[in-house]
Amino acid sequence: MVFNMSRIHFDQDIQPLSEFRAGVTSFIKQINETRRPLVITQRGKDVAVVLDVAEYESMQEKIEFLEEMGTAEAQLASGSGVSNEDTRAQVLGRIK
Numbered sequence: 001m002v003f004n005m006s007r008i009h010f011d012q013d014i015q016p017l018s019e020f021r022a023g024v025t026s027f028i029k030q031i032n033e034t035r036r037p038l039v040i041t042q043r044g045k046d047v048a049v050v051l052d053v054a055e056y057e058s059m060q061e062k063i064e065f066l067e068e069m070g071t072a073e074a075q076l077a078s079g080s081g082v083s084n085e086d087t088r089a090q091v092l093g094r095i096k
Contacts, residue, residue, distance in 0.1 A: 002091060006034060006035050006036040007036070008036055008039065009036065011035075012030075013036050013037065013038050013039060013040045014038075014046075015027065015038060015039070015040060015041070016040075016041050016042070017040050017041065017047065019044045020038070020040050020050075027050070028094055029051075031050055031051065031052050032052050035052055035054075035076060037049045037050065037051045037052075037055070038050045038051075
């Protein structure tokens with residue numbers, strides 16, 4: 001799992017909707033090349049973020065991983081988790 005989306009460059013990655021509409025092709029190319037998100041503004045307010053598909057998928061994987069970690073921590077805290085040793089023994093038992 002890769003956790004390395006580039007940070008926004010405020011001078012390049014925040015654009016008004018009107019400029020995005022006028023130069024959509026070049027902005028999409030920029031997003032794909034830099035892997036940085038583009039923030040779209042309307043009347044001075046942030047209204048949307050455009051991401052490269054691979055970056056979006058990576059973010060989704062990170063969210064799922066963090067949710068799984070939270071679930072595992074809660075299970076361990078409540079005593080319903082399974083130790084690494086027990087899990088390993090179960091897996092090895094199934095393989096044999």
